[in-house]
Amino acid sequence: MPHDESILGLNDYKIKDICRNGRKIVIHARYTGHVSCPHCRSTRLRKKDKFIRELRHETWGRRHCYIHLESLKLCCLGCGKYFNQRFPGIQPRRRSTEAFRHEVFKSHFDGICRKTLATNKCIGAATVERWFHDFMKRRESEMSSEPCPEELGLDEHFFSKKKGFATTFCDLKNHKVYDVTLGRSEASLEAYLKRLRGKDNVRVVCIDLSTTYRSITRKHFPYAKIVADRFHVIRLVNHHFLATWRTLDPIASKNRGLLSLMRRHEENMRPDQRERLGLYLKEHPEMEIIYEFKQRLCRLLLKKMCTVKKSRILIRQLLKYINELKSCGFAQLEKLGRTLGSWDQEIAAMWRFTKNNGITEGFHNKMEVISRRAFGFRNFENYRLRVRVMCS
Template sequence: MPERKIELIGPGFKIHSVTGSNPKIIEAEYVGPVACPGCEGTELRTKDRILRRLHHASLGRSATRLHLTVRKYHCRRCGRYFRPRMPGILPYRRSTEQFRRQVYLDHRDGISREQLRRNCRIGTATVERWFHDHLELKERMFSGRECPEVLGIDEHFFSKKNGYVTTFCDLKKHRVFELALGRSEKALEPFLKGLKGRERVKVVCIDLSGSYRAIVRKYFPNARIVADRFHVVRTVLRHFLATWKQLDPDGRANRGLLSLMRRHASKLRPDQKLRLNRYLDAHPAVRILYEAKESLCALLNIKHRTKKQCQPLIRRLVNWIWKLRYSGFPAMETLAETLDNWSSEIACMWRFTKNNGITEGFHTKMEVIQRRAYGFKNFTNYRLRVIVMCG
């Protein structure tokens, strides 16, 4: 076939022929611009030609082999012998960068090493090594970043040996910022001291964890702590259900009634409202408890308020704390202490709409990554994958 120039890997390659079906054999030659690496001279003389047999990215569903003719040059100016550097092909490698990236993407998307070994005719150890090379390359792109302005902090389980991992999430850009092994202040201290730009953080969203609150106050001095709305409402619901169990143990054991009592009234269907009202009519004390739960949750679910608009809401919250503290039920008294202890963080929750739902969503994706790998033992390997796929 006639010679033709195309950008096969980059500019400067000339294809002579394409033969075979699986694998396809591409006979090509590098004729791009060449300069001496020593003196950058262009007065060159061809001394020899060698043939490099390389794995190349697939064309369609067919494997591809690149038979590339490379010249050996002699520089007339400095007398150096060399072979030119070519775009997309690194020295001493038997595959192009396009092929290595293709293997990385296939393995990242769930194709096993054994399947790639059969499809690409390379070893499973080679697949893993190339995969880690690309992970480390991408991770270096994220290294050196400064802390985001809006940060979400939460933990998730990693392994029985290593325990929990703390996730630092950029809530403004919806991506994972960093992972650190451990969840206590002592375990996270070396990592937190090495963070760049901690003074840039303006808002930190956390659940009702005393250890995380102490960490934020110590290491993020300019940050406003915001309680996560989901965890606050869940805490309220848990204590109300404990009080319901004290009032009516049989009704609390009914899973159908439990489902109705946990939902917000606006999310019930007409038939479900009718069933719930029949039960509440038969138990007036439980009705008072249910209406109190709905009123308190409605207060906690308020969003998008200014500083001035939050002032009457704070008075309502203080009133609720007083009512719960003197209700006479142990669970309600415990809830009052919790709300009082976190009152300033809950008040910030009305102004700042960001919450840790983004972080929880990334935790779900991390569970998928762990299941796909049948678990991780090496935290460094796990962190690389999460930063690249979620960062």
């Protein structure tokens, strides 16, 4: 008996015969387990008819495997209902075992395309898609009851030309996507956020410098601290700094080598590169002052894991820098000063917190792969289902 179990991968079945017909293997089997009425669980049953159920089973190497299973039509003496015998590992009315359906799901999940899989297994392409969808739904229903995560990353990403952008809700603590929803404006997210459960759980929300997401967070996540994303803050500083450089020295700012050195962090420069930049800056003293200031500002912004006491010192320094920027006389830098000024609380929170939206951006890469593999999605719900299951 244990041999039968290891051959079939199913418990309580007895193999009567195995025959081979070309690429096809047929196993004649019988169920030896306990049978009861599916309606009232009674075991007082009367046999009414006998028939053979033909089922597709897990592939043996390169050969397709079928089970011819002896089945009974039964009448329950308890409740008087008629029914066909039920089997563990096989769902009623299906013409394949759960093991085979799972095999197809797993292959498609691992990246074998629908058409190739359908040809290899001799089934329809629509069947592959339908089974895949069934298993995805099953997995999603297991996770749909989870409340909002404690640390949330919010970011937008492009979905399709027709439907526009979507917003990602990322669980930064457990490194997974909590949900995705269509829209990135306050009005389009309102309905979704209203019915979101466990919003009071959220302690930290990490966002890029988007005012929409800030106002959404303030409104819907009352106990959450907003943290600015470090990458976006540094990028903003670099953007305004380079724009100022372009107005001061339009010719040199077109030199790609110098441009690359200007936007680089100090620690990523080789000694010869540092020397080259030093020579340029010595010829342009005005630029040197601005460059030194930018470096000081970036060093300040890159601090992390600070204590409350240290953060207080740092914020005083940041406010000083912001005031300097506001009164420096360069339009671009004044604009930067105003933006940093309106985000000072969120930037200060950044020093206390180590995580950033890099995790969310990473998932955006993965989502793009999911979308590309399916040659784009028309139905957002299908996309959401895949993202939720595959990015968790």
